[in-house]
Amino acid sequence: MSVGHTAVTTPGTAAETAGPPPAGTRTPGPCADEYDDCGIRDVLDRIGDKWSVLVMVELAKGVRRFRELQRAIPGISQRMLTLTVRRLERDGLVERTVHATVPPQVEYELTPMGRGLTAQLRALFEWAGENHARLVASRRRWDAEHPDSEVH
Amino acid sequence: MSVGHTAVTTPGTAAETAGPPPAGTRTPGPCADEYDDCGIRDVLDRIGDKWSVLVMVELAKGVRRFRELQRAIPGISQRMLTLTVRRLERDGLVERTVHATVPPQVEYELTPMGRGLTAQLRALFEWAGENHARLVASRRRWDAEHPDSEVH
DNA sequence: CTGAATCCTTTCTGATACTG
DNA sequence: CAGTATCAGAAAGGATTCAG
Numbered sequence: 028m029s030v031g032h033t034a035v036t037t038p039g040t041a042a043e044t045a046g047p048p049p050a051g052t053r054t055p056g057p058c059a060d061e062y063d064d065c066g067i068r069d070v071l072d073r074i075g076d077k078w079s080v081l082v083m084v085e086l087a088k089g090v091r092r093f094r095e096l097q098r099a100i101p102g103i104s105q106r107m108l109t110l111t112v113r114r115l116e117r118d119g120l121v122e123r124t125v126h127a128t129v130p131p132q133v134e135y136e137l138t139p140m141g142r143g144l145t146a147q148l149r150a151l152f153e154w155a156g157e158n159h160a161r162l163v164a165s166r167r168r169w170d171a172e173h174p175d176s177e178v179h
Numbered sequence: 180m181s182v183g184h185t186a187v188t189t190p191g192t193a194a195e196t197a198g199p200p201p202a203g204t205r206t207p208g209p210c211a212d213e214y215d216d217c218g219i220r221d222v223l224d225r226i227g228d229k230w231s232v233l234v235m236v237e238l239a240k241g242v243r244r245f246r247e248l249q250r251a252i253p254g255i256s257q258r259m260l261t262l263t264v265r266r267l268e269r270d271g272l273v274e275r276t277v278h279a280t281v282p283p284q285v286e287y288e289l290t291p292m293g294r295g296l297t298a299q300l301r302a303l304f305e306w307a308g309e310n311h312a313r314l315v316a317s318r319r320r321w322d323a324e325h326p327d328s329e330v331h
Numbered sequence: 332c333t334g335a336a337t338c339c340t341t342t343c344t345g346a347t348a349c350t351g
Numbered sequence: 352c353a354g355t356a357t358c359a360g361a362a363a364g365g366a367t368t369c370a371g
Contacts, residue, residue, distance in 0.1 A: 065311060106355090140310055
């Protein structure tokens, strides 16, 4: 997702009548309601991408080198792994350590903040594990009732 | 994200050996480690998109009509709201009720499963609220140290 | 009001080739 | 090993138009 990580595009037409969330870019003041934003968007953009969670899950097991990560995450390309760890590093969730050895050796590990996030994700993982079957069933049912639909 | 909601490409090869997470592809056997997959991908694909969470958060406050949702979520286009609620409905997270009145009236509300998911998301919201400032700070620092970078 | 259908632009990913 | 640089295809998102 992301899209530059800002929702509203139109600069003018947006907030006119004024309301709780002026939505120029995102809620300017503190969280509109109980949360609404609160930076949840930044977090969702990170965990919502294709590989970040998998990388964090792997790093939750311990320090890993670039190649180790790639081998541990089937399907990820070198390019995407690089981008993913860079973004995680940028957000302060992962720390990158370069050892100036002959064959370059770079190690990645979760920062305290990164560990904090993965801890919060567990609740989500558990829920997913418990409800995935139901979700898939619902999905199949819906697809059966709506043969021709692009909503996938 | 998403990409057909399965990471590794291979299309056909669905459930062959049969197992808890037939998953389009991903981890061969059941959940590799503690989670890895377990359907977490489906969940992340849903909450990771641009609007689903905002819609669920709004619906967590009560039943809402289409226009009410759109007004409550600044920036969302009619098209995206339609797609978002449809996908949530497909996954069994939201229920759609059509009232055959003169001006069409359609109401949306979270299903028990939908409420269950939003409950799990609160942990994430709280974490985001507590760590967003730190994350943004880290981001600014990183950007300052890497003037020319596309990793955004 | 509640959508469905189009068209078009932006963003994301993956494949490939090259480098210190 | 650990990246960087390109490039092309795929997918997501937005604006607009039309309809029940």
